[in-house]
Amino acid sequence: MGWHIVAQNLVMDPSFEIGSLVWQMQTAGGRSIVNVGAEDGINCEQVVLAQFPRSVWQNIAVKAKNLYTVTGWMKTNAVTTNAHINEIKFIDA
Numbered sequence: 001m002g003w004h005i006v007a008q009n010l011v012m013d014p015s016f017e018i019g020s021l022v023w024q025m026q027t028a029g030g031r032s033i034v035n036v037g038a039e040d041g042i043n044c045e046q047v048v049l050a051q052f053p054r055s056v057w058q059n060i061a062v063k064a065k066n067l068y069t070v071t072g073w074m075k076t077n078a079v080t081t082n083a084h085i086n087e088i089k090f091i092d093a
Contacts (some may be wrong), residue, residue, distance in 0.1 A: 005067045010060045015041035022058045030054050039073045 012022040016033045030048040038044040
């Protein structure tokens with residue numbers, strides 16, 4: 001059996017427009033949904049950096065033997081250390 005390429009976006013509310021609970025930690029300390037600076041739509045997630053990592057995520061079901069492309073967009077302002085989208089976990093449940 002060959003591989004199947006998944007062409008649709010599996011992220012729910014990718015531009016934070018509906019304020020749903022699909023994003024985990026979206027409004028926890030140092031994180032908020034704002035309506036300025038969005039790359040697409042009106043809203044975006046604002047993360048204020050601190051001495052410890054701040055994460056925002058959602059769980060997305062995937063299937064074996066499928067190819068997925070993972071991309072993201074980030075705008076920074078006055079960042080003097082590293083800022084990046086950096087963790088993707090595939091868990092076999």
